[in-house]
Amino acid sequence: MTVQDVVLNARLYLVLALGVIAGVSALAALVHAVSTRADAFTAVDAQSKTFWVALLAGSNVLIWLFVIGGLGMMVLFLVGVVASMVYIVDVRVRVDEILNRNWFRKLG
Numbered sequence: 001m002t003v004q005d006v007v008l009n010a011r012l013y014l015v016l017a018l019g020v021i022a023g024v025s026a027l028a029a030l031v032h033a034v035s036t037r038a039d040a041f042t043a044v045d046a047q048s049k050t051f052w053v054a055l056l057a058g059s060n061v062l063i064w065l066f067v068i069g070g071l072g073m074m075v076l077f078l079v080g081v082v083a084s085m086v087y088i089v090d091v092r093v094r095v096d097e098i099l100n101r102n103w104f105r106k107l108g
Contacts, residue, residue, distance in 0.1 A: 019067035019077065026063050026084035029092065030056040036095055044094035052087060059083040 033056050038049040046052070062080030066073045096102065 016067065019063065022077070022081050022084070023060065023063045023067055025088065026056060026060045026080065029084045029087045030060055032092055033087065036099070040095045040098050041091070043098050044091070046091045046094065052091060055083050056087060 030053070033049065033052045036049065041047065041049045041052065059080035062073070062076045063084070066077035066080070
């Protein structure tokens with residue numbers, strides 16, 4: 001095994017690990033959106049629950065296809081990651097404040 005093989009394998013495993021982390025995060029965001037009341041989304045001036053559930057479901061498909069299919073779908077992977085991260089850092093935070101929930105936050 002040459003140094004080039006080691007570097008290539010390390011790169012592939014790193015990309016795979018990042019893909020799995022992104023996929024699990026997107027799946028958690030989807031579960032959060034599905035389990036949230038529909039009126040909470042309109043209360044925080046966000047898109048509808050149906051919009052976010054559909055967008056996050058599509059993001060999950062894109063991310064997991066990247067994990068399974070490899071580097072050929074990098075642009076679609078990035079679209080899926082951006083969509084799920086917008087939900088996680090913006091919409092989820094505002095919805096949780098309205099509903100007084102603590103998903104993904106430290107207790108105490």
